[in-house]
Amino acid sequence: MSASILSRLNPSFEASCPRCDGALVYDDIHFAGTPILVECHCSQCHVAYLLDWPAGHALLYPTIVEVETGVAHSDGREWYPRLLRRLIATREHPTAAxxxxxxxxxxxxxxxxxxxxxxxxxxxxxxxxxxxxxxxxxxxxxxxxxxxxxxxxxxxxxxxxxxxxxxxxxxxxxxxxxxxxxxxxxxxxxxxxxxxxxxQPYLTNDDLADIAPRLAPSAFWNSPNAGLHQIALLLREDRLWSGRRRAGALRLLPRDLTHQLMVRAQTRNCANVVRQVQRRCPNVQFVAIGLGRSHPLPTSIRDLRTTTITQDTERDWLTEYARSRVVVGVHGSHMLLPSAFAGAVIDLLPPHKLPNIAQDLIVISSTEPEPKLSLFRYRILPDNVGADVVSEVIVSLLEDADFHYVNMIRNRSATGVEWLRPIVWRRLDDPAA
Ligand SMILES: [Zn+2]
CATH class of the missing domain: 3.40.50 (Rossmann fold)
Structure with missing residues (x-):
């Protein structure tokens, strides 16, 4: 029956045998899980293969695996073919689901x-x-x-x-x-x-509306300044924002103790951010979202963290992202939906994640087509910055957005004979003083 699916799929890609360059003949297809695998053989040397259909990460890392030997051939980074080879090795004892x-x-x-x-x-x-x-x-x-x-x-x-x-x-x-x-x-x-x-798909507001029909993403530009602004701290305990406290400096300690110290450092950073930002912007409230509650947060932070995630939790968090003017978190998949629904993002990037920069962000280009506005809204900082740096960036996102928009966008509409906004004169100083 699968063979008939293959004929209806009509694969238009051609791949040659990695051993002898002979043409591959496609025989069957298997929806194995993460990969969709085409069973095939070489028309010349008759070696049997599983070829990864060009979808998902196989688009980035084309891979073909010899059925008999498990030898993988790939064109790209090695993690993917290694993973695929391990996956194929489980075929005889597949995961029951x-x-x-x-x-x-x-x-x-x-x-x-x-x-x-x-x-x-x-x-x-x-x-x-x-x-x-x-x-x-x-x-x-x-x-x-x-x-x-x-x-x-x-x-x-x-x-x-x-x-x-x-x-x-x-x-x-x-x-x-x-x-x-x-x-x-x-x-x-x-x-x-x-x-x-x-x-990394191209996504639109229609896609966001599909997953959350009653939830509009936070409007960042030209939003009224009155009222409270919400800042969401996206915390996880398996990837910590320890700031200037580096795990490497603690490497002689037992692993559990190192982790505890890193969690405490993250908590301290959060407390300092709240204190520093609220001192300059009193109309800001903070909420914490994420998996893990091993360390209490200051009472000044509304703590929505949990130890188990349910579908209701996911939906509640989505609402909180859309309420948030800024979300802050360490690079990772937990930043995807927040970045899609919040106004602005501070993404703290560990050095080893440099090759993955921006992969954890959803930027809807139809609503943010101006690159300089995107650069303002999506800030990627090294993860070893302290609370003072993060606080400065949050304050700037809150206080400088209107000026940035006027400077980058609105003044482009000027005709040369007028100002585009009402003027309120303020006396600068007394020259005699
Ligand atoms: Zn061959």
Whole structure:
């Protein structure tokens, strides 16, 4: 039955045998989990392969694995082919997972399969978001394959959802039953397509509206200054903002003690940021969001952290992001949705994450097409900055936004014969003084 899917998929990519450059013959397809694997063989040397369909991270790192030897051939960074080889090695003992199918066909002849399975939360979120655009096309049915932990993001506009009850840690294994579930769902379609699910998709406000129809992203520019501004501190205990206290300096201590000291350093940094910012901007309130509550925060911070995340928690947090004028956090997948819904972002980047810069941010280019406005709103700082630097940046984001907008945007409309705003004269000083 899978072979018939392959013929309906009609792969238009050509790949040659990495051993002898002979043409590959495609035989079958397997929805294995994170990858979609094409079973194929070389027309010349007859070596059998599993070729990773060009979707998801296989777009970045094309990979083909020899079935008999497990030898991988790739074009890109090595982590992905190594992961794929380990995943294929689990084929004989795949991860058991309950698979639930909900929804139904809209009667279209084409199904587009959006495979969102992954082993990293951020990858899953971006794959889901990348597939929402197809659900707004009335001429195709969308079949979205998601793990249970991100299924809350999938809107009712998606025709058919295949929910796979496998944790993120199972996303790097072969998932039992998934192939037959997808095969069964697309059985009746004349045409089947695979969504490319690029790891950094182009996203629009329509995509955000799909996942949160009643939630408008925070409007950063030209927003009234009156009232309270909310700043969200996005905290996690597996990746800490220790500021100037570096883990390396504590390396002689036991690991647990080092972690405790780093958590305390993060808490101290947060307390200092609150104190420093509120001293200069009294109309600011802080909220803490994230997983882990091993260390109490000052009472001046509304603490919404939790030790377990439910779908209700996720939705409540989404509301808080949209209420926030600024969100602050260490680089990571937990920054994706906050950056999409909050007004401005301070992203604290560890040195080892430099190759991944901006991958954790969702910047909606249709609403922020001006690069200099984006540079103002999305601040990426080294993670070893202290509370004083973060506080200065928060204050600047709050106090300098209006001036920046006038300087960068509004004055471009000037005609040369007028000012574009009313003038209020202020006496500068007394020259005789
Ligand atoms: Zn060959």
């Amino acid at each position: 309950r698979t639930d199918v909900r929804g139904h066909s809209s009667g279209n002849s084409t199904a587009i399969v959006v495979n969102c399975i992954d082993f990293l939360y951020g990858h899953c979120v971006l794959k889901v978001l990348s597939g929402l655009r197809y659900a707004r096309d009335p001429d195709v049915d969308v079949v979205m394959v998601v793990q249970k932990n991100v299924s809350w993001l999938v809107p009712s506009t998606v025709d058919i959802v295949i929910e796979v009850n496998v944790p993120l840690s199972g996303g790097d294994t072969w998932i039992a039953g998934l192939d037959s579930a997808v095969t069964s769902v697309v059985e009746g379609y004349e045409f089947v397509q695979i969504a490319p699910t690029p790891s």
